[in-house]
Amino acid sequence: MGALKLYVFNIRDDRKFYKMATIVIAIDESKFAQFAFKWYAEHLHKDGYRIILFHALENLFMKDLMGPGRHEEFNVRTEKKTAALREMYTKLAQELKINPEIRIEIVDTKPEHAIVDVANKENAKFIVTGTRGMGAIRRTILGSTSEFIMHHARCPVIICKMD
Template sequence: MTEPGGRRVAIGIDESDFAEQAFDFYANNMRKEDDYVILIHTPERYNVMDANLGTPVKRATVLREILEEVRKKVKALEEKYKKKMEEKGIESGKFITRRGDPGEAIVHVAEKEQCDLIITGSRGMGMLRRTILGSVSDYVLHHSPCPVLICKPEVHKK
């Protein structure tokens, strides 16, 4: 995809509805023709070192299977968002996969890509849960090099 001279917008994505709602909010309400959209994804992490998998051969087999599963999930997510970009008329952008903590990855890529805006979804956790578990959107908000838009979960209207 081409790289025009407009805004550089980073959107954190994963397999969740929250990420899809954030993408849709951007596409339906904020998109400008010359925006360059950078979709940032951090694959789920697996801790195979703690698993009791038996022999070294068995561990190697399981590790290969996990890596292949992750590769397939990332490819499917990339294809899903490529299609969504086409449907929304977004012509310029790219998909970046970065390992590690999602919040740190989003901030790092936004800095490196010199983004003008970061958009992320929010799972809507309460304060206690967010304090214990942490929050990607909270991390991004407090460490971002640029403005951040946090899309709250959609509330179904009656």
């Protein structure tokens, strides 16, 4: 695996913290998300953790404004993407000997908001996410999912960066 820059905030090291902890790992089809999951498995995973691999599909279309053909096309593409992502992470989890819950949801908000919401609702002990490592100008214009999560999550966030 490549070099890693790791940012860890407020991680406690007591036994209660680790017992039956829920961990949310943000996933997508990118090599960055796969790297973050592998890094988590190698460095942080403990037996008894409840792992949620979470992907938010942003609902970019308003169903009321789509014709039936467009709506069906959207549903077919969404189902294919969901199946491919689920299959990819099921295989990866088997290789890593981890039994996660794979949760893929269509959301009416930005994915980073949904990730923080899930972590909050599930009372996650921490969130693991990858990062694409955009430059400062691009990040300023487009925003950064990992930065948003880091600044808005109630729990610690681990950002895994590939070099």
